[in-house]
Amino acid sequence: MSSTTTAAAHDDHHHGPEKGLLRWVKTTNHKDIGTLYLWFSFIMLLVGGAFAMGIRSELLQPGLQLFEPQVFNQLTTMHGLIMVFGAIMPAFVGLANWLIPMMVGAPDMALPRMNNWSFWILPFAGAILLSTFFMEGGAPAFGWTFYAPLSTTFAPDSTDFFIFAVHLLGFSSIMGAINIIATVLNMKAPEMRLMDMPLFVWTWLITSFLLIGAMPVLAGAVTMMLTDRNFGTAFFDATGGGDPVMFQHIFWFFGHPEVYIMILPAFGIISHIIPTFARKPLFGYTSMVYATASIAFLSYIVWAHHMFLTGMPVAGELYFMYATMLIAVPTGVKVFNWVATMWKGSMTFETPMLWALSFVFLFTIGGFSGLMLGIAPADIQYHDTYFVVAHFHYVLVTGALWGIIAAVFYWLPKWTGKMYNERLAKIHFWIATISVNITFFPQHFIGLAGMPRRIPDYALQFADFNYISSIGSFAFGLSFILFTYIIVDCIRNGKPAVARPWESAKGLEWTLAAPVAYHTFDEPPTRAEILAESQHS
Amino acid sequence: MSNEKYFVPHGTYWPIIGSIGISTLFVGFANQMHDVSWGWPVMVLGFAIIAFMMFGWLGTVVAESVGGMYNSQVDKSFRWGMSWFIFSEVMFFAAFFGALFYARVLSVPWLGGADNNMFTPELWEGFKATWPLLSTPGEVGQSGVAFSTNFKLVDTWGLPAINTALLLTSGVTLTYAHHALRAGHRNALIAWMLATIALGVIFLGFQITEYGHAYHDGLKLTSGIYGSTFYLLTGFHGFHVTVGVIMLTVILYRIQKGHFSMENHFAFEGVAWYWHFVDVVWLGLFIFVYWI
Amino acid sequence: MKLLLTFTGAISALLGSRAAFAEYTLNMTKGITDISYDIYWLHMMAFWVCVAIGVVVFGAMFYSIFTHRKSKGAKAANFHESTTVEFIWTGIPILILIAMAIPASKTLIDIEVLDKADMTLKVTGIQWKWQYDYPEEGISFVSNLSQSSRDAINASPEKREALNNNEDPYLLSVDNRVVLPVDTTVRFLITSNDVIHNWWVPEFGVKQDANPGFINDAWARPTKIGTYRGQCAELCGKDHGFMPIVVDVVSKEDYALWVESKQAEKIAEAASATKEWTEADLVARGEEVYNANCSGCHQKDGSGIPGVFPAMIGSEVTNGPADYQIGMVLNGLGGMPAFKMLSDTDIASVITYERRSFGNNGSVVQPSDVTSAR
Ligand code: HEA
Numbered sequence A: 001m002s003s004t005t006t007a008a009a010h011d012d013h014h015h016g017p018e019k020g021l022l023r024w025v026k027t028t029n030h031k032d033i034g035t036l037y038l039w040f041s042f043i044m045l046l047v048g049g050a051f052a053m054g055i056r057s058e059l060l061q062p063g064l065q066l067f068e069p070q071v072f073n074q075l076t077t078m079h080g081l082i083m084v085f086g087a088i089m090p091a092f093v094g095l096a097n098w099l100i101p102m103m104v105g106a107p108d109m110a111l112p113r114m115n116n117w118s119f120w121i122l123p124f125a126g127a128i129l130l131s132t133f134f135m136e137g138g139a140p141a142f143g144w145t146f147y148a149p150l151s152t153t154f155a156p157d158s159t160d161f162f163i164f165a166v167h168l169l170g171f172s173s174i175m176g177a178i179n180i181i182a183t184v185l186n187m188k189a190p191e192m193r194l195m196d197m198p199l200f201v202w203t204w205l206i207t208s209f210l211l212i213g214a215m216p217v218l219a220g221a222v223t224m225m226l227t228d229r230n231f232g233t234a235f236f237d238a239t240g241g242g243d244p245v246m247f248q249h250i251f252w253f254f255g256h257p258e259v260y261i262m263i264l265p266a267f268g269i270i271s272h273i274i275p276t277f278a279r280k281p282l283f284g285y286t287s288m289v290y291a292t293a294s295i296a297f298l299s300y301i302v303w304a305h306h307m308f309l310t311g312m313p314v315a316g317e318l319y320f321m322y323a324t325m326l327i328a329v330p331t332g333v334k335v336f337n338w339v340a341t342m343w344k345g346s347m348t349f350e351t352p353m354l355w356a357l358s359f360v361f362l363f364t365i366g367g368f369s370g371l372m373l374g375i376a377p378a379d380i381q382y383h384d385t386y387f388v389v390a391h392f393h394y395v396l397v398t399g400a401l402w403g404i405i406a407a408v409f410y411w412l413p414k415w416t417g418k419m420y421n422e423r424l425a426k427i428h429f430w431i432a433t434i435s436v437n438i439t440f441f442p443q444h445f446i447g448l449a450g451m452p453r454r455i456p457d458y459a460l461q462f463a464d465f466n467y468i469s470s471i472g473s474f475a476f477g478l479s480f481i482l483f484t485y486i487i488v489d490c491i492r493n494g495k496p497a498v499a500r501p502w503e504s505a506k507g508l509e510w511t512l513a514a515p516v517a518y519h520t521f522d523e524p525p526t527r528a529e530i531l532a533e534s535q536h537s
Numbered sequence B: 001m002s003n004e005k006y007f008v009p010h011g012t013y014w015p016i017i018g019s020i021g022i023s024t025l026f027v028g029f030a031n032q033m034h035d036v037s038w039g040w041p042v043m044v045l046g047f048a049i050i051a052f053m054m055f056g057w058l059g060t061v062v063a064e065s066v067g068g069m070y071n072s073q074v075d076k077s078f079r080w081g082m083s084w085f086i087f088s089e090v091m092f093f094a095a096f097f098g099a100l101f102y103a104r105v106l107s108v109p110w111l112g113g114a115d116n117n118m119f120t121p122e123l124w125e126g127f128k129a130t131w132p133l134l135s136t137p138g139e140v141g142q143s144g145v146a147f148s149t150n151f152k153l154v155d156t157w158g159l160p161a162i163n164t165a166l167l168l169t170s171g172v173t174l175t176y177a178h179h180a181l182r183a184g185h186r187n188a189l190i191a192w193m194l195a196t197i198a199l200g201v202i203f204l205g206f207q208i209t210e211y212g213h214a215y216h217d218g219l220k221l222t223s224g225i226y227g228s229t230f231y232l233l234t235g236f237h238g239f240h241v242t243v244g245v246i247m248l249t250v251i252l253y254r255i256q257k258g259h260f261s262m263e264n265h266f267a268f269e270g271v272a273w274y275w276h277f278v279d280v281v282w283l284g285l286f287i288f289v290y291w292i
Numbered sequence C: 001m002k003l004l005l006t007f008t009g010a011i012s013a014l015l016g017s018r019a020a021f022a023e024y025t026l027n028m029t030k031g032i033t034d035i036s037y038d039i040y041w042l043h044m045m046a047f048w049v050c051v052a053i054g055v056v057v058f059g060a061m062f063y064s065i066f067t068h069r070k071s072k073g074a075k076a077a078n079f080h081e082s083t084t085v086e087f088i089w090t091g092i093p094i095l096i097l098i099a100m101a102i103p104a105s106k107t108l109i110d111i112e113v114l115d116k117a118d119m120t121l122k123v124t125g126i127q128w129k130w131q132y133d134y135p136e137e138g139i140s141f142v143s144n145l146s147q148s149s150r151d152a153i154n155a156s157p158e159k160r161e162a163l164n165n166n167e168d169p170y171l172l173s174v175d176n177r178v179v180l181p182v183d184t185t186v187r188f189l190i191t192s193n194d195v196i197h198n199w200w201v202p203e204f205g206v207k208q209d210a211n212p213g214f215i216n217d218a219w220a221r222p223t224k225i226g227t228y229r230g231q232c233a234e235l236c237g238k239d240h241g242f243m244p245i246v247v248d249v250v251s252k253e254d255y256a257l258w259v260e261s262k263q264a265e266k267i268a269e270a271a272s273a274t275k276e277w278t279e280a281d282l283v284a285r286g287e288e289v290y291n292a293n294c295s296g297c298h299q300k301d302g303s304g305i306p307g308v309f310p311a312m313i314g315s316e317v318t319n320g321p322a323d324y325q326i327g328m329v330l331n332g333l334g335g336m337p338a339f340k341m342l343s344d345t346d347i348a349s350v351i352t353y354e355r356r357s358f359g360n361n362g363s364v365v366q367p368s369d370v371t372s373a374r
């Protein structure tokens, strides 16, 4: 079997990792790099979360207590940026690194040196981004969407550092995506056909195309910002014949695919976990693949639903409304397939399954509010209120982040070779799921009642729900301390795990020993092995 | 191919050096723009680090390639990598072309009162929405900011047309070089490569000349949206041509070193793809920036 | 659809009665214009559609979770594909979406199409205040967050509550309100002087970006007399949270009276600009103008925000030649907005205030200086 320890084709043989810290700097091993990504994103989650705690503390009560308005805006901006570019995206790339080669029976990623670079740009980009807090004029305070001209003519000098940080982040993502495409299409076992690939691989392959299409456009947007700010161009300045709204078009041409970049891999993860614990093959594998591809395609042509109030001609509004509503169809197909997978299964509720079920429920709620936002006339009342904030935290926190946490619990035994503490993990799950709803559900009401987003202080009728939301967020924040403990405890003291800790888990990764050897799949798996581990047999 | 297994390299320092290099370059650049005295030197340092990294990294790859450590699967990974990298470059240019189309088709007419902007002209009395935008709203309106649009257009059928011919020809010569490589005609190969590089260099020379004329005739980066799109599109293209010429030169050097065989010369092909991409972008530029 | 409407009615009655005794609301306002009703209807319709789908989907999911569990001895079936089923659950959502899109399109077109307006109000967003112009009536003024709210930001909770009890609600009150006649179609021309703002009055169903360099239009026909409050709804910098909108919709007669009084005010103001003012009067008036218009950036004590807004204390401008400063305040510069819309007297007094306070030692500026600088 291919699960034994063998080296890939090195010029020397049979060696494990180097010793010491330099191992992590120099590594070209997909598992090492995956680990680096995951820890980096976890730290960024804590940093971004700490900013969120700052936001929620200021919003606990009316009046200004902790932060000057300018500082509050910096917190909001940095919270959004760090969570999106620092926490969620790198976490998914980390998972891809760890899992894709093992799932397709490859010895490593296709371009291992570049893989190292993709990761090692991130800490530098993160450092540049965070260093803006200490510059004169403060950090960027124009929201994670950095609309011109607030981010051009009216922004502090630190904005130029922010621009370069975004360039670096984009560069890293593009290299990561290229690597994943090459790995999936070129490194999968010769006997594995496209329609044999597990869904996590499929969703990531499709996500990579979103990344390669969208990130360069973001690079273009920040480059135009840079020249508008420093070299006298007029892209976003009407006095020179440009248009600030043009910035929004370019930004959202990137920004909307970006939000699907953050959810598609989570869809993949959920499609692994539910069949495992329902003890039933994934329902509608083929339609899952097509649905993912349709979502990705549609995501390129709906961007202006973020811009219904910019004064677009009515034909544009109608078109973008219809296209946006259409996305509900393939997303619905995914939800229905998951429910059909559970149907007449034989379910158990280990921690990964709990997170997956919570995902299906809460993400769908976030999707519903998204659909409501997509109705252009109604968006007149929703736009830039907390209703939007509620929507995107349901899809991002209980969607993207939930997917990541589910994946961590599901594959942790494979990565570490140890089992986590199931009892504690379940307690953690319930604390998190309850408190996250206390945090974000009331935000629907605050938004409908008329509270704008991105404000440090609010009128008194919003006080009660803001109070509840803040209290919920503190509880949710504290739950991460427990989460950290569970992970560290598992790595340090966990009981040894078997190769396939979930009895009916399918996938080539489970054929490998736990913990996984440093190099795997020296010999590609055979057709029989692949079919035995396929998701739809 | 000598190695049947997929080559997985050892640990490497090049990426971290690259990261340090890029970060140094950017930090220097950002400081330079805010008139910090050490901006320039730090930028140059960053650039030097990147150059060092490129030499080192690519040198390692070349050595491995020549040493026969890559099998055909590795070769294919490189192909996937290069083609999707080029696609990402296409999308980068698409952002700027998008800005150009948006300005021409939407925002400039809107400033002149088109579509649902019938009230906008109140802000810009006397403004005429034309393309090329020969006077900006700010100049004719009351706003204090003036973009200097007092410029003469570049003549399409002068240098730009010549440049088009040059680049298209260079695509042909490069293809001939490829045929020569595959047929094992070393001298022809070198000759065609030299021709390609020469055409690229002449193109760049003309481009610089043209910038000189344009600048002299008042067309500047600050000439409103026309100048902005003109210089950023042609500028980024020119930058890509420069990179292409450098890469072609490196390839020529490697040809002389005898690195490529008749069957196995991915580096050559990758650079050729890149050159054709630069070519196609120019055609877009010629049509949409200079011509119509 | 009938059923839906009844549903909608029931739930809104429920929520409405709650709102009567609670201070907060749970749902979107129905507003006071036809458009705002339509929007409310669309919102509730979409909400109930989602609830209905949710009941079906989550119902199936929880039924399955509770019955098809291993601990209850459930044995796993092995079905995993059905093209028919996939077609059904692709097709039904499409039909639902089409049904939703039809009324939504109708409302959208209603919002866009306006044949004839009875009057025009021009709204200009400025960091962080609104300027209102009534072009036909020749009225124009600036509307800032009220001083009482400003003072309460860092004060005790009781102080804020007192404001609300005073019909002067915290953060939703301004010094100069917009006044509009009832049952009149008003066209809003919305633009900005600096960054993007967004003019939002929920009860009108109007929310429109104010883009610098472009004029967007929107319209409303308010049907009920009353006071309606909104806020800026696009992040526009530091005090984005502090630029509220207050509109008084009044009877047509009251509106005519208001217009008259405003026009009289304007004439008096113009007259005052021609006389010579004493330094003390200018400084006293200037302080008010400063606190309302300038302190948001340059701070009440003139200290500014380093790196973003220059300090007035010891500035080369406030201690230098007066002409330069007049030009700068009138026309703006970079991040500094133009203040052309203030009266000559206001500008002269605020400049004098800046030049004679904060330990500065600049010259006194008279309104006539400003008049000639325009
Ligand atoms: C992971 C991220 C993610 C995801 C998946 C989504 C999913 C969707 N989003 Fe969301 N969105 C964001 C992240 C995301 N969004 C963010 C970050 C913002 C704010 C950005 C900012 O301004 O800062 C935003 C803002 C945003 C807006 C702009 C609001 C405004 O600013 O005014 C709109 C408007 O159309 C929108 C729509 C949608 C829609 C229609 C979907 C759909 O994909 C949802 C589809 C899913 C379902 C509908 C549920 C399941 C389906 C069924 C059970 C089938 C049957 C259902 C029906 C037929 C109804 N989103």
Ligand code: HEA
Pocket: A045, A046, A047, A048, A049, A050, A052, A053, A055, A056, A076, A077, A079, A080, A081, A083, A084, A088, A142, A143, A144, A145, A389, A393, A396, A397, A401, A439, A453, A454, A455, A456, A473, A474, A476, A477, A478, A480, A481
């Ligand atoms: C991408 C993912 C993502 C994630 C995971 C989150 C997570 C959270 N977000 Fe985030 N949020 C965004 C993306 C995300 N957000 C974006 C894009 C915006 C828009 C920004 C903009 O307007 O430009 C936004 C804006 C936003 C706002 C609106 C701000 C405003 O408009 O002014 C609020 C307010 O409540 C908020 C709250 C939270 C909270 C409480 C969490 C919690 O889930 C966080 C939980 C995590 C932790 C708490 C960290 C871990 C714990 C510790 C460090 C130890 C314990 C610490 C303490 C208890 C102090 N977010």
Ligand code: CUA
Pocket: C125, C128, C196, C197, C198, C232, C233, C234, C235, C236, C237, C239, C240, C241, C243
């Ligand atoms: Cu003005 Cu926000």
Ligand SMILES: [Cu+2]
Pocket: A255, A256, A259, A303, A305, A306
């Ligand atoms: Cu979107």
